[in-house]
Amino acid sequence: MAANSNSPRGKGAATRLVEVSRIEAGFFPFALILPAVILILLVVGFPLLYSLYVSFTPYELLKPNSLNFTTARALRNYQKLLNDEVFWRSLLNTIVFLAVTVNLSYLLSLALSQLLSRVTVGQSVLRTLLMVPMMFAPILVGMQFRWFFNANLGLVNNFLISVGLIQEQGQIAWLVDVPLGMITIIIASIWMNIPVMTIILLAGTLSLPSETFEAAEVDGASGWQKFRFITFPLLAPFSYIALTIMSLDIARAFDIVRIMTDGGPARRTEMLWTYITRLAIEDTKFGLGSAMSWITVFLSVAFTLYFFRQLVKARIVR
Amino acid sequence: MITRSVGPNRRRNDIIWNAVAWVILIMLALPAFWIIMTAFRPNVEINTFPPVWIPRRLTLEAYANMFGLNPEVQQRVAVEAYLRNSLLASGISTVIAVSLGTLAGYAFARFRFRFHTTLFLGIMLSRAVPGVALSLPLFLLFNRVGLVNNVLGLAFVYVAVNIPFTAWLMDGFFRQIPTELTESAYIDGCGHWSAFWRIELPLSLPGLATAAIFAFLAAWNEFQIVSVLARNNAAKTAVHGGLARNGGDECDHDGAGGYLCDSGSAQPSQRIDLRRGEGLSHSAQSQWKTSSMLCHHSPSARSSTGFCIGMQRSHHFCVVSSAAIAAISASKSSP
Secondary structure, three states: OOOOOOOOOOOOOOOOOOOOOOEEOOOHHHHHHHHHHHHHHHHHHHHHHHHHHHHOOOOEOOEHHHOOOOHHHOOHHHHHHHOOHHHHHHHHHHHHHHHHHHHHHHHHHHHHHHHHHOOOOOHHHHHHHHHHHHHOOHHHHHHHHHHHOOOOOOHHHHHHHHHOOOOOOOOOOOOOOHHHHHHHHHHHHHHHHHHHHHHHHHHHHHOOOHHHHHHHHHOOOOHHHHHHHHHHHHOHHHHHHHHHHHHHHHHHHHHHHHHHOOOOOOOOOOOHHHHHHHHHHHOOOHHHHHHHHHHHHHHHHHHHHHHHHHHHHOOOOO | OOOOOOOHHHHHHHHHHHHHHHHHHHHHHHHHHHHHHHOOOOHHHHOOOOOOOOOOOOOOHHHHHHOOOOOOOOOOOOHHHHHHHHHHHHHHHHHHHHHHHHHHHHHHHHEEOOOHHHHHHHHHHHHHOOHHHHHHHHHHHHHHHOOOOOHHHHHHHHHHHHHHHHHHHHHHHHHOOOHHHHHHHHHOOOOHHHHHHHHHHHHOHHHHHHHHHHHHHHHHHOOHHHHHHOOOHHHOOHHHHHHOOOOOHHHHHOOOOOOOOOOOOOOHHHHOOHHHHOOOOOHHHHHHHHHHHHHHHOHHHOOOHHHHHHHHHHHHHHHHHHHHHHHHHHHHHOO
16 A cells, blocks of 8 residues: 655645555445436536537527427537637637636746745745635626726726826726737636646645655756756646646636626627627527537537546546 | 755745745735725725725725615615525535535545546536536526526536535545555444445545535635526525626726626616517516516616625625635645
8 A cells, every 4th residue: 555655735635646546346336426426417417418409409598489400400500600700709719818828827826836835934824825816706806807907996007107107198998908808807817726726736846755856956956957857747747637627617717707898898808608698698599509508518628638638647546 | 845955055045935935925915905805995995096005994884784784875685685595505505515526536536446437537527517508508497497596406506516526625535544444444344334434434524624615615606607597686696696796898987896886787688678578478588588677677686886895795704714714724734
């Protein structure tokens, strides 16, 4: 039995690098899992299948008769989407948003975790400080960042004015201008993502075997070399855990977009999630909305699956 | 942990690292500090230029306004209903999700069986489904069985949404308990169930607490699903009813970036043209209509400024207390 003295305890879950010997117990484990599986099938599996069916119909909520399936028109919704310029723009926005947010969050969290791991005074206080944003609802974060970036009253513009970088008349319209709208959303979601990732990476860093670093020091490795050739590769499983957890939650960015710009102005920050809301909830086009939902489901699942595979490869789950 | 030789250079480096880390983290925590303090400051102070960084006066008036203790604030919205819905949905779903998730997590951590990876992956992937995508079919289906506008329906959804992460967390916690313990329990005559119930579950209580906190927070903070499933004011949760009532861009021009905003500015779902639905008896559609009409006409939908801010603040209160609990449990379990 591998009672590993270096086993990380930071995040408790899933951070254990040890191969566990498992017990054979016939039907018993299935009985344990069954209730969970039934519930998930009821609440996630079946509705998703239903939504697939709806996506093949021209269903609109206010026209109850439109929920009927005809083979000839089955792919109409998907065709409509492919020809819809707004759809492509929101897809592009979503991809840009995801790429920038995921990469930057990861890099910043990595840097922050390395910084934190060297702190000798009050590390636990800093960890607690770091965890506070984890508790905020994304809606709340979005709302507050919208206020921070408000053109007339926001803290950011006020700060820039008092520093003298901009004039009192030349306030920056953070949430309105073209690249700025995306940038503010990205800043808000990075701020929300950093705590979880940093905590996981910090737990990983603290659990690394010190002998390796001592050997490297004896060999005269520099700080950067130690990070590049020891810390970073050894952190791989933790990196993938952090990225997997993030990809599970990535659609929660919807809340932020919804409250900060709601895809506007003039669809400049429209993303798939907000566009679904617009189509299905506001225009009651449930068929079209469901078709697009399936595209987002596919994206999210692919994302998660990719990181999860990497995680398994890094030998952490099994 | 990296051992270090002590020398004057090292010590100087240490001081620099500490200073840099503290400065960066405090900067990172500033928005959080601001968000929390907003709850206890008078409006004048929040909106002045130049910004007042250190609060001069702390007040609980927003809470008083919210709960109707201030006679000057006439219009009030169903704060009690929002909070009750939030508590019910989060509480019920947390209890059930943690129970079921713990069972599943235990199975994954302890036993060898067929489809182990497939099942685990399947459960995890169910969590990856975006709430927006899930909310549409859920609305249609729940509408048939009368679970729209129902807290229990919401709790039911949150259970399923919270199981995967709970199972993952508990899987991790159970793995840290040595297998020998279980095996010796078997030797002493325990069955699978009593070994779990009497030996391993008590040992995993700290993990259970952490999982519960995460599940509760996830449910409490959830917005995407409740925003579709709750079609009238009485069914909304604190996050939905209190925080997100002003979705439109119009709010930007208002005072404190939106939460000062009067929700008289149209909410998206209000824009549906009611005439289109005339004469149709489809129940989904009537649900929809009711909600739109409520938003349009009922005076309670027009919220007062004090309410909007207050609602946001009540949210803080719960958030902060749970943050404290989470921090304590996390610091106990970290090295």
